[in-house]
Amino acid sequence: MHQSPGGLGDDAVSRRSRGTGGSRSRLGNDTSVFGGTLGALVQAGTVHGGVHVHAAPAGEIPRQLPLAPRNFTDRETELERLAAAARAAPRERVPQLIVLGGPGGVGKTALATAFLHLFADSFPDGALYADLRGFTEPGPLDPAGVLDGFLRTLHADPARIALDPAGRAAQFRSRTAGRSMALLLDNAASAAQVRLLLPGAGAHIVVVTTRLQLAGLAADGAAFVEIDPLGTGAAADLLERMLGPDRTRHEAEAVHRLVDLCGRLPLAVCAAASRLSLRPRQSVGGLADQLADERGRLARLSREDELSVRSVLDASYAALPDTARRLHRRLGHTAGPDTGPAAMAALLECSRDEAEEAAEDLLAAHLLEEHAPGRYRQHDLHRLHSRRLLEDEETGTSREQARRRLAEHYLDSAVNTDAVVNPGRWHLGPRYAAQRGGERFADRGAAMAWLETELPNLRAWVAACHAAGDHALSWQLCEALRNVFVQRKHFDTWQETYTTGLAAARALGDAAAQAFMLDGLGVLRLHRGEAAAARDPLHTALEMWTRARHELGRASALEDLGVAELAAGAPAAAAEHFGWALRIHRGLGRRRGIALMRRRLGEAARDLGDHAAAAEHFQHALEYFTESGEPYMRLRTLVGLAASRLAAGAAGGAERTRTGASAGADPHAGAGPAADGAPGGRAPVAGVLADALRIGSELGAETEVAGVHVLLADLAALESRTADERAHLSTAWSICSGLHAPRAAEIQRRIDALPPPESR
Incomplete structure (x- = not known):
């Protein structure tokens, strides 16, 4: 595939097994057991580098807590309540749920963070953190999205994360069962939001902070701790700790007056102390007098804590450069x-x-x-x-200019990542061809790391740009995010942003942009395994591309429709779509597009059982991707070629068995000459797989490496080399287990079905 906008990347959308028969029926189109990276599994696109998509290396313990607070004072009573829960967790082996309530700025998060850092060793399986954003715009986070992040952190296969919140909650409980972890759920808005995020049975502690009364959590065994403002003495100690005793010892009365004016809220006390630090000649009493005047000016505010915080923040702001x-x-x-x-x-x-x-x-x-x-x-x-x-x-002009600069910074940076991650893809948005700013990236790893870190911000800016009437920026951000969605399976964000992008494109009346968004939404359904549901948006995208007279867009939609047909088990219909796309690329003289469509036609021919034609298509694609220096696409094409040859060998062996061929006959005989790329000869298949194994190892594509070992096991099975078959399957199982890939169980079943070593 030419990496069309919204087109499907090299990941699974079909896990069907359509074997060609024969004595070892696991060969043929299910030669891969990895849910979509190898063999008959339907794939597309260019992905440079490794493609395993867990959020952290297997075995890495998550440490997500915010940095420990620099100034933390008092709270001995509250800390002891939390410590008692930490001691109870390993004894009772059930999650301990503590809800810290109190007004904004009272120090709930600081208390929770300080405690969890102190007791980090008590929870050896790590700590998870989520700011549930219960009190900020645009509103509380959806717990389903938080669960998606937690599951990725715990090395779940992103493609296998449930789509519904209840399913994700069940997966999270399963992954945390029997472990000992700490969770900090900050700024919770409701009991329902928290309840979905509770872990499975184990020696866990869950600390929730909130400004509300979450009485509904009592049914979940929660203990409630109300966090009050500091006492006057403790607040004065906090101020002295930040300023030093020399600054406060001669103004004890002013110190007490100042902290009372701050409502004894740690947030306000720290801001006041910082204000004094920036003005070393200002007395504590002078600042107290200033805040008293400010409180009078702001007396219309109804809440005491808001009054205290705002007056202090205004004073701190005034002292800044x-x-x-x-x-x-x-x-x-x-x-x-x-x-x-x-x-x-x-x-x-x-x-x-x-x-x-x-x-x-x-x-x-x-x-x-x-x-x-x-x-x-x-x-x-x-x-x-x-x-x-x-x-x-x-002024309104100044505000709009700053907002626009920030939005364009995120768009330009996202475009820069896309250009590094997938340099071969064609583009619709104008910024790809223009000189642009934004952050720059040295390699694919740095680019993808930036995308993962900034994805929550980019997601928010897609919506913010659309809401501000900046519709072009909104849909262009979606285009730049395509690769992180395809490769890292952020299905929720993909659905949300492309739906918003489609609305933005419609507001502009831009047919090509609408087609782009529709194509992306169709491909999302393919990645979710919903091939039938993908057809409607993809057909509409094709109509919109035609209306826009955009030939590359038409080729993109035709290819993705072909992928949908492959996923639905209709390779003949798929071949027809790929053939139309091939003609477009030939008419445009796009050699890369031609090579990609030849690879696609190879997949369709393989699924139709025409292994000679499949090998010819794969061989043509292989020549281009060798010449163009695209190692990942070369790897994918080598895998397709090898899978086709192996399927031909399995089918040939079955036919000779039915016609009375001798048991010792070469299962590849009569399949065609190996030199011109047609299936034939064990040595050529072994050589193709050796090349694929080398490239996969160099790229660090662990999932691909595991898949090549399965294909090597298939070759060994054809040649009755049971010991080699077991060795390659064991290597594949080891890799998949390390990645927590669900296909590890399928590989294990295949190993278990082999004759025991002593009977060989």
Whole structure:
């Protein structure tokens, strides 16, 4: 495939076994047992590098907690309640659920994070974290999306993650059963949101923070701990810890007055202390007088905690350098959960160094937190403060320019990743051909790492651009995200963003963009194993491409329709679609598109049982991908060629058995000359697989390497080399088990079916 917009990548969409018969019926079209990376499994596209898609290397223990708070004071009573739960978890072997409630800024997250860092060794299987965003726009997170992230972290195969929330919750309970883990569920909005995220039976502790009364969790055995503001003495100790005793010892009365004006909320006390740190000559009493005046000005606010926090934040903001003040205001534009230095530079229209310096000023003022190295986020009260200042202090033109710069930064960076991850794909969006800014990436690994890190922000910007009337940016972001969706199986985000992108394209009246989005939604259904449901959007996409007079788009839709027919077990119909796409590529003189369609036609011919024709198509594609220097596409074509030859050998052996051929006859005899790429000869098949194994190993494509070993086992089975068959299957099983791939069980069953070693 030419990597059409929304086209299907080299991953499974069909797990059907359509064997060609013979004495070892597992050969033929189910020569691969990996759910879509090898053999008869329907695939498409170019993916450079390894394709295993778990979120972390197998065996890696997740450590997702935010960084420990730098200044943590008091809370001995609350810590003891939490410690008692931590001690009970291994004794009772059931999850301990603790709900920390209290107003915004009271220090619930700081308490939970400090505790879980202190007790990290008590939970050897790691810690998971999710900010459920119960009190920020655009609203609470869907727990189904959180479960998707947790399952990836726990090495679930993304393609096998359930589509429905209840199914995901069941998978999560299964993956956590018997383990000992800590979970921090921050800013929960409801008991229902939390309930789906509870782990299976095991020595777990689950700490929930919320501003609400989640009484419904009592039925789940929750213990409730209300977090009150600090006592006056503890709040004064926090201020002294941050300022030093020399600054506070002569102003004890002013210190107490100041912390009371802060509502004894740690968030406000820290901001006030930072304000004093930035103004070393200002007295504590002077700041207290200023805050008292500010509280009078803001007295219309009804809630005491909001009044305390806002007055302190206003004072802290006023003391900042100008660049830091602009950054704090403009962070109100952020649509996603966090921000990096490059995005801050886009907001400020300055260098990255200047942006990092401004971020350091905000960190020092406690108006920003660094929750992971190089990743910054605002407390939701800080974000509300930023948005208020943005409206109050910047003109509409200035606000729009900053918002547009940030949106274009994310689009340009995403386009840059796409160009590195998949340089052979053709593009619809104009930014691919233009000089652009954004972040740059040295290699595929760096590009994919950026995409995974920024995906929540990119997802949010697709919606934000559409809501702002920036429809072109909205659908173009979707195009740039195509590869991360195809390769990493972020089905929820794929569905949401492409649905929004389709609405944006319709708002523009852009037929080609609409076709692009429809094609992507059809391919999503193929990846979900819904071949029949994929046909409608793909047919509509073909109509839209035709209306737009976009020939490459037509070829894309035809190819994807062919993939749908292959997945539905209709290879003749698939071949017809691939043939039409081939004619388009020939008419346009696109050698790469021609090679991709020849590979597709090889898949269709293989499924039709015409192994000679399949091998000819694969051989043609192989010549191009060898010449073009695309190792992954060469690997995929080698695998197709080898699978076709092996299927031909199995079919030939079955036919000779039926006609009385001698038991010692060559199962490949009469299948055609090996030199010209037709199926034939054991040595050529072995050589093809050796080449595929070498390329897969060099690329680090572990799933592909495992699949090649299965094909080598198939070759050994044809030649009655049971010991070699067992060895290759064992290697494949070891790789799949390490990747937590569900096909490991199928390989094990095949190993178990072999004669025991002593009977050979």
